[in-house]
Amino acid sequence: MKQFGLLILLFFCGTSSLMAQEPADYVNPFIGTSNYGATFPGPIAPRGMASISPFNVAGPQNTLEKDSQWLSNPYVNENTFLTGFSHVNLSGVGCPDLGVLLLMPTTGELETNHLNYGSTYKNEVAKAGYYSTEIDKYKVKAEFTASTRVGVSKFHFPKGQANVLLNLGLGLTNEEGAMVQVVSSTEIEGMRSVGSFCYNSPEAAYPVYFVAQFSKPADNFGVWKKPATYEGVEAQWMGYNGKTRLMEKSTKMVVGDSIGSYFTYNFDKAETVEVKIGVSYVSIANARENLEKETNNKTFEDVYKDTYNAWNETLSKIKVEGGSEDDKTVFYTALYHTQIHPNTLNDVNGDYPEIKTGNIGNTDGTRYTVFSLWDTYRNVHQLLSLVYPQQQNNMIHSMLDMYEENGWLPKWELNSTETFTMVGDPASIVIADTYLKGIRDFDVDKAYEAMLKSADHLENNPLRPGLKDYIEKGFVTTDHGGSVSTTQEYNAADNAIAQLANALGIKDDYKRFKKRSLSYKKLFDKKLKMLRPRLQNGEWYEPFDPYAGANFSENIGFIEGNAWQYSFMMPHDIDGLIKLMNGGKGFTDQLQKIFDTEQFDMANEPGIAYPYLFNYVKGEEWRSQQMVEDLVRKHFKNTPDGIPGNDDTGTMSAWVVYSMMGFYPIAPGEPVYTITKPLFDKITIQLDSKYYKNSELVIEKETNGNGRIDHILINGKKHKGYFINHDDLVNGNTMKVILK
C-alpha cells in the first residue's frame, strides 16, 4: 500500500508540470546541459550576477572532466560525480571561467578533498529559479534558489554530524588563489580569483568577493589549506609538507590556492540549514550589502517565489498558443537562456568595477556585463530591442560607459575585462541596429564617435587588427589570422556605421562606409564562387581547400569555420552576392550545396542566417521555410542535448525563439526581418509602451495546405515579399501567415 501511495504522489507531481499554464513553468534548465550546450541547470534570477550550478566536472569518475579537455561549463548532464555547487557561473560560453565558490553539504567525519567527499546524486529537479537533488553518499537533499546577487541553498541533513564545505580551491576557472575569513559561527567572508577566459589575459585576473551567512550557528568551524609542496633541504624538516591542514576555530584571514572553510553541526534530529551567499565584484562589504538588501528576513521559499515571479513576468512578454508542450518548453527555455547574459555587474548600491581604469564606478541603473558580441550581435540584441527594449537601451549605456572608461567599445567583455575573444567590431553593429529600431535613449553622438574610432584609428587599435590593409586594400591580408572572416566582420560593421551615418544625416560617412562595407568582393574568387584569402602582395593564398577548417581546426583566412561556412555571411549585401554568383540560380545552387554536403553547422554563428538566405531569391522561399523548420526540429529539443552546441550566451536560443515565431533579423545593423513559417498558431509579443506605440504584436498562422507560405497579411493587408521593416512590423498589430 505504501508504495502505491508513493506512485500516486509521483504521478500527481508529474502531472502538475504537464498542467502548467505559466511561461516560467515551461522552462527546462536541463536543456543545453549536454552536447556542449554549456548551460547549467541551477537557479539564476533574470540577468543575475549570482547563480548556482551543481559542479560535476571534477574527478576522473566523470565522462567529461574539466582538466582533461577544453571544457567550459560547471555541469555536464551525463557526468555523475558531484563535488559542490558553484555560485558564479557563465552560461553557454566556449571557454572555462568562473564556476567557483563551491558549497557542498556532507555528513560524518570532515573530509575536504573533493575526490573523497564527492558523491553521485539523483532525483534532480530543475525549474526557473530552482534546482534540487539528493546526494547519495550523505542522504542529503539539497535545494537551491537565487536572487540577483545572492545564491540561497537549503540542505536537509539527517541526524548526526553535518558539514557544509565552502571549497575555494576547486573551480572551473584556470585562475587560482583565494582568501577566506570566518567572521562568526554564522558568517564567512572572502574572495576568489577568477579570469583567464579562453586561457588569455591572465594579468586581467580579478576577484569575486563573497559573504556567506548560515541560518544556524555552527557547532564547530574552521578553515583548511592545502599548501604547495616544498622541495629541497627544507622538505625533510616538514612532516606536514604538502599536506592539508585544518585550522580549527580559526577566525584569521587565510589565503592560498587550495583553501576552504567548513561549518559543522551535530544534529540530534534531522535538520535543515539555509546558506545565503552574496557576491560582488567590488568588495566584501558590498557582497554583504547585496546579501542583506536582497534576502534579509527572507526564507528560501520567499526568495524562490520572488525569483519565480520575476522569471514569469519576464517570459510572459511573449505568449505562444498552439504547438506541443515540448515546443513551448523549447521556446520558453530558449527565451530564458536569452535572459541570462548580458547580466548584472553592479551591486545593489550601484558600485561596479570599471573596465581597465581600476576605479569603482557607480550607476543608477544596471551595469551589464558578459558581452559575447561576436555571437550576440547577430540576433540576441535584436530580440531584446523588440521584446525588452529597456534592457537593450541600458546595455547600450553600459557599452558606452565602457568606451568612456576603456577608450574602446567592448568586443568580448567579461566582468569588466576585455577578453578580445573572436574577431570583428560587433559593438558598432549592435548600437546601429538598436538606434535604427528607434531605441534611442542614449548618447548617439558619443556612440558614433566611439564607432568611428574603432573604424578609423590605425595605430594600436585593439578592436580592428589589420585595419590599415583593410582600408588600403579592401581586405585584411593573411598577415593577420582569419583574414577573410575579419574582412567580412569589418564589412558588416562598416555597413552598420553607414546605416547610422545615414540616419544621422552624415552623408559623407554614409558613402565612405557603405563603400567600405562592400570590399569583401575583392576576396571573391569568381572561379570558385567563394571568398578566399589573399596575401599581402594581393595574390590568392595557395593551396586553398574550401573544406578545410571544420571542427575548429586552424584554417588560414577563417576563424572557426571554412570557406563554405563564411562565403554567404554578407547579410547586408546578399543581392550583391547573388550578382557575383551569376544570379539567383547560381546563388541558390551554391547555397544548397552547403547543406547537401553537410558543411552547414547549426552551432556556429557565421552560418546561422544561411537557412534564411533562400528568401532572397524569388520562388525559392519554400526552401528557407522547410530548412528552418527542419533545423528547429532536428537541433532544438526538450532534452539535455537540445541545443546544437554552445548556446553562446543565448545566440542559439535567440535563433530558435525567432525561428519558432516565424521571422528573423536577417541583416544585423539594419532594421529588417525576413519571414518564415511560425511554428505556433499564435504568438503575442507585449511591446514596451516607452518605445512602441502599439501594446502588442500578434503573429498568427493559418494552415490550409501542405505547409508552405501562400501569403502574408499585415493588419489584414497582403504583404509583398518575405522581408519586413522593423517599423512596419511593430506598427502593425498583426502579422498573419497563411499557409497553402
Added chain:
Amino acid sequence: MKQFGLLILLFFCGTSSLMAQEPADYVNPFIGTSNYGATFPGPIAPRGMASISPFNVAGPQNTLEKDSQWLSNPYVNENTFLTGFSHVNLSGVGCPDLGVLLLMPTTGELETNHLNYGSTYKNEVAKAGYYSTEIDKYKVKAEFTASTRVGVSKFHFPKGQANVLLNLGLGLTNEEGAMVQVVSSTEIEGMRSVGSFCYNSPEAAYPVYFVAQFSKPADNFGVWKKPATYEGVEAQWMGYNGKTRLMEKSTKMVVGDSIGSYFTYNFDKAETVEVKIGVSYVSIANARENLEKETNNKTFEDVYKDTYNAWNETLSKIKVEGGSEDDKTVFYTALYHTQIHPNTLNDVNGDYPEIKTGNIGNTDGTRYTVFSLWDTYRNVHQLLSLVYPQQQNNMIHSMLDMYEENGWLPKWELNSTETFTMVGDPASIVIADTYLKGIRDFDVDKAYEAMLKSADHLENNPLRPGLKDYIEKGFVTTDHGGSVSTTQEYNAADNAIAQLANALGIKDDYKRFKKRSLSYKKLFDKKLKMLRPRLQNGEWYEPFDPYAGANFSENIGFIEGNAWQYSFMMPHDIDGLIKLMNGGKGFTDQLQKIFDTEQFDMANEPGIAYPYLFNYVKGEEWRSQQMVEDLVRKHFKNTPDGIPGNDDTGTMSAWVVYSMMGFYPIAPGEPVYTITKPLFDKITIQLDSKYYKNSELVIEKETNGNGRIDHILINGKKHKGYFINHDDLVNGNTMKVILK
C-alpha cells in the same frame, strides 16, 4: 683635495661615535649578526612589534642561503646579496619565521624577481633605531627607522625611473600566501601568512596585516603575481603558464604565494621617497590606525629621534663607568638585545589576537609576545625584575592572560601561537621568581592555580609530557624524548612552585613540591657521577656515552646537549649535587673537567650557569671569577660574531650584562644572586620607585692586586660568602667588590 675632504668627513663621523656619551650611542646592532647570533642590524623601537632588517639570505650568491640550510635570521653579516628590507623580524631565535613584508628600492626597468633585482650593498650604518646602506646596483641610499608598530624607510633616488617593490612572496618564514590591494597612489594594504616556527604547527599559521603609505604619489603602480605552474593538457593552452604577470594599475585584491606590489616614479631630478609600513596581527584597519597614531605628521627624522630617545631612556637605567669603549658597546648592545623580546603584540587601540580562542582581546597595557621561556627563565626575566620591574610585571599579566585564554601558561609563545618548542615548565619559574622579588602587582592566586595545573594535571597536559612517570617514579622515562633534561626542568619548576607555596603559606604544597624538586637524584649514576637516562622498568639506559649529543645531534635522554652539559643544571640543589659527588673536591673536579674537555658550550642554555658553580665550594670562587671573565672576553665582542651563538631572545645578552656587572641570578625561581668580579669600575642601576625603596643600586670595583676578589662590602659592611639575596642587594645602596 676633494678626496682629502671626504677623508676628514669620514674621520669626523668615525670619531663622533668614539666620543658618544649616551648609552644608546654605544649600541652596535651588528653584534650577533654573524656566528648564528641571529640578531638583525636594522631598527626597532624598544619591544617593538615592527622592525626593519636588511634581508640578505635569499639567492645562491649568499654564503648562508635560507633554503639551503636551517637558517633562522633575515640577515647574515658575511652575506652580500640584498633582496629587500623585511618589516617583521625575530631577533636571536633558533628557527626561521617572520622576515616578511620586503620593501626594496630599485631603479630603471621594473624587475620583480628577487634573483634579478637583488644587489650588493655597501657603507652600512647601524645604530639604535637606525640603519642605512647604499645599494650598489641602483645607487640608492636607503635609510630606515621604526616606531613600535611602524617601519619607516627613506629612499634617496637618483634622477630617472625609481621603483619601490613590496615583495610579499619572499620571506624567511616557511609559510606562504599573501593578499595585497593597492588602495591609492600613496597606499597599499594587505596581509602575509607567517608561522610554522621550527617547522612545526602549520595549522597555527596566522596573518600579519599591513598598510604601507608613501610620501609621494606613485606615477604608476601595480601588482605582480607568479602563479603556480599548470601541468597536463591545459598547460598547452596557457602561453603564460607559470610566468609572472604584471597587473598594472590594479586596485583589486590579489592573493597568491608569490605576489607583490610596485610603486613607480619618474623623477626628473634626485628625489627622496619615504615609506611607512604599519603592521598588526589583528586587522588591516588596525595596521592603518597603528601607522596613523604613531607616525602621522612625523618625518623620518622625527620618528628616528623619538625612537633614539626611547632607547636612550631605556638603556640609561644602567650607567657604567670605566671599562673600554668596546666593553661599553658590548654591554649596552647586550642590554639592547634584552629589550627586543618579549615584544609588543597589541595594536595602539589595545587589540590583540588571543591565544587559541581566535578572539580579539583588548588590553589597557601591553600584551607581550615571543616568550622563549626555556631560554629566558634563566636570566632575562631576572634582569627585567631588577631593572625594568614594570615590564616584568606586565609580562606576568600577559602570561596569565594566556592562561585564561588557552587554559595553560605559555611555554614558547609566538604571536599568540604556542609553538611547544623545547621542554620543561618554565613559566612557573618566571612567575615564582618575579613574585619572590617583591614584584606582585598581579593575581598570584590565579598564577598559582595555573602553575599547579601544569604541575599536577596528568591527562593531555601539553606542558609536561611524561608527567605521570615523573610523579610516580621521580623521573621521566626514555619513553619520552629528552627524559633526563625534562626531569631536570620539572625539578626546577617544582622547586619554584615550592618556593612560591612557601611564600604564600601553603605548607603542604611547599613540602610536596620541594620533595619533587629533588627527584633528579634518581637519575644520578654514582659510578659515573652523572645524570643518566632510565628506562620505564627502572634500568639504566644502555649504551651510555656522556659525550654523545653535542652539536644538537639526537641523544637519548637529553635535549640539545649531552650528559656533561646537563649534569650540573640543578641550580636549586647544588649543595645536594655536591653531596652526590662526594663533597666539594669531587664536585669541583667534575665541573672543571667539563671545561677542560671542551664540553662546555657558552651558547647553550643548560650550562650557562656552570661558570658560576665554583662559587658553591668555599675557596674555589676564584675559578668562577676567572672563568666568567675569560668567557666574556672570548665570546662577547664588539664584532658581528660577538655573541657565541643564537642570542636566544636575549638570554646570551642577559648573561653578559649580569656577568659584566659582577653578579648573576644563579638559581632561577629563587631570589638569589651569586657574585663575581664586575668588569666595570662602577655600575649604577636606577631602581623603579614603584617596586623598590631605593632609587639606585651602585656596584663598585676596587682593584688592589691580581684581580681575585678579596672581599665584598654591602653598604660598607663586609658580606659573608659569594651569594646575596635579592632584597639584601636592592635594599643596600652599594655593593663594593674589592679585589686583592
